[in-house]
Amino acid sequence: MYDRIKGFRDFYPREMQSRQQVIETVESTARGYGFRPIGTPALEQAKMYADKSGEEILDELYAFEDRGGREVALTPELTPTVARMVVARQQELSKPIKWVSTRPFWRYEEPQQGRFREFYQTNVDIFGTSDPAADAEILAVAGDALSNLGLTGEDFEFHVSHRDILGGLLEGFDADVDTTAAIRAVDKRAKVDRDEYFELLESAGLSDSQAAEFDDLLGTPEADLDDLVAFAGTDRVAAAVANLQAVLAATESFGVREYCTLSLTTARGLDYYTGTVFECFDSTGEVSRAVFGGGRYDDLIEGFGGQPTPAVGFAPGYATLSLLCQRAGVWPEETLQTDYYVLQVGDTQSVAATVARELRERGHVVESDVSGRSFGAQLEYADSINAETVVIVGERDLENGEVTLRDMESGEQTQVAIDEFPGANTRPTVANFEN
RNA sequence: UCCGGGCUGGGGUAGUGGUAUCCUUUGGGCUUGUGGUGCCCAAGACGUGGGUUCAAUUCCCGCGCCCGGACCCA
Structure with a gap:
């Protein structure tokens, strides 16, 4: 007998049938919006990830030298790959580019709830438009996919935030703030205790009172978003707030407004997000981590050597989505047909x-x-x-x-x-x- | 990488310093014209390596895998 590799899973027919049904529901929802399926390689140059996130990232990847001496890595996520693809055919692709893809990814991490070393994700992305309608369409695909799975607004919620609001507010303080570190701190707000959270904010450059004030601002309710504009008094925050409001307004006509809750403390750890960010949570909290997340990453394509190309997308992973479906009692019956x-x-x-x-x-x-x-x-x-x-x-x-x-x-x-x-x-x- | 818990036929379990219980399952038969109930037969397990011991599935250690957590979450 051979042991299975840690963090990798076998799916037998009954479970596989249910998984395929769930995946097909999500994918067909995206296809219904005109997202076109693409196929992508399992291996990429390791430096594509190292350049973006630093050499340390290679420790968390399945990275190795192939027989031709190439430093390669099993793809840990799709975004760099699609960015590369967009850059490569930038001229010939008509905008907006709307792509969908479902496939496995690999990360060399310790498995725990909702996390494996080999995991499946559907990526849904739009390139080439910064219109709030695009952000809203992404939220709509996400919301429709979940409701097509049989989930309702009772089961989940989208915590919607905006990177530029956070960045803009931090910029407004009279201090030398490490924005990235501060946003990381925000991302940890719910996970660490209060003192630790403030320590993180302070080590990012905020003073004691500034940190308290900043945290206070994060609690601003949706109706009072304009207060943030007044507080910061910068065009940047004004534009960010207006953008977020426009996105939320657009979700109304897509019929997914009810799922969206303003949550400025939702930051997403990822560095490349620039505008709208959101995370989907199990409303009962039984699924301990975010079910999935997404957001706008307007600078990435340019960073990959392309023309400035705004982008927005989301990527549900089936490890956590399955947990949510099971908790909500909508996981397809595992019987053969x-x-x-x-x-x-x-x-x-x-x-x-x-x-x-x-x-x-x-x-x-x-x-x-x-x-x-x-x-x-x-x-x-x-x-x-x-x-x-x-x-x-x-x-x-x-x-x-x-x-x-x-x-x-x-x-x-x-x-x-x-x-x-x-x-x-x-x-x-x-x-x-x-x- | 670190921390906690776990590991007995395919699945679920009982149990023990002297090789293992029960249920289910799988294959066959009763039965090549009526199954999912029954009866009969058969198959199938102590994760792995080492140590202690006359003897280890049982006690100890390493490793592997699983579950949960930390870190990280792209």
């Missing part, structure tokens, strides 16, 4: 195969015996794969030119002339042939 089982009695293999083929042509999942099993054993198997209808192709019935249809749920059966089956029916059931 089989439309038909064609049961053979005696030497009826060829007729059974024809019946099975005709049903498959109608798009169904159809199984038949491939083990030479007995009648009872075949029925038992049909039950074990959760077959809805069993078509019994037996020598006795065939003598009369008939097959027997059996509804596995009710146990009802009926005889059908083989010539009429499946006939014009797209999904023939016992009910279609009962007289």
Whole structure:
């Protein structure tokens, strides 16, 4: 026996079916908005990550030298890759660029709740527009995806914030503030105790009283956002507040406004965010971390050597999304789906195969015996794969030119002339042939 | 990388310093024309390496994996 690699998982058919259903729901929601599926490599140059986040990041990656002497890394996230792709074809791609992708990523981290070394994410991004409608559309795809999964506003909430409001406010203090460090501190606000939080703010450059004042500002309710503009008195904050208000207003028409709550303490650790940022939380708090997050990153493409290109996106990970769905009781049932089982009695293999083929042509999942099993054993198997209808192709019935249809749920059966089956029916059931 | 807890057939469990209970499962049979109930047969486990011991699944240590947490969260 071989052990599985730590942090990597196997998915057996029942669970896989549910996962695929959930993934398909999210992806098709995005496709419905015109996000186009893309495919991306599992390996990238390691320096793509090192340049962006520093050499230390390589310790948290599956990074190695390949046989050609290239320093490569298994992709820990998609954003740098799509940024690279956008830059490479900048001229030919019509804007806005709207892409969606679902695939695994790898990070060399310690597994814990909602976190694995191999994990799956759907990335949904828009490039080439800074219009608040784009931010709102991203929130809309996120909200629609969750509601298509059966979740409601009772189950989750989007904590929406704005990087530039935070940055602008910090800039307004008469102090030499390390904005990045201060935003990191904000990001930790809920996790560390109050003293530690203030210490972090102070080490970022704020004085004791400034830190208190800043923290106070973060509690500003949505209705009083304009107070922040007045406080800072800068164009930057005024523009940021106006932008956030415009985004929130736009979510109204997308029908996802109800999910959004202003939460200036939501910062996201990520350095590249520039404007709107948001995180999705389980409203009961049972899922200990953010289910997923997203936001605007207007400078990244330029940083990758492209034309200035605004961008906004989000990326649900299925580890946490599954936890949320399970908690909310909307995780798809983990049972196999089989439309038909064609049961053979005696030497009826060829007729059974024809019946099975005709049903498959109608798009169904159809199984038949491939083990030479007995009648009872075949029925038992049909039950074990959760077959809805069993078509019994037996020598006795065939003598009369008939097959027997059996509804596995009710146990009802009926005889059908083989010539009429499946006939014009797209999904023939016992009910279609009962007289 | 660090901290805490765990590891007995595929899954769930009982138990013990002298090799293991029960349930379920899987395969076959009773039964190649009616299953999901029953009966019979069979398969299948002490994560791994080392130490202590006459003897280790049991006690000790390392490692692996799992669960949770810290760090990090791109």
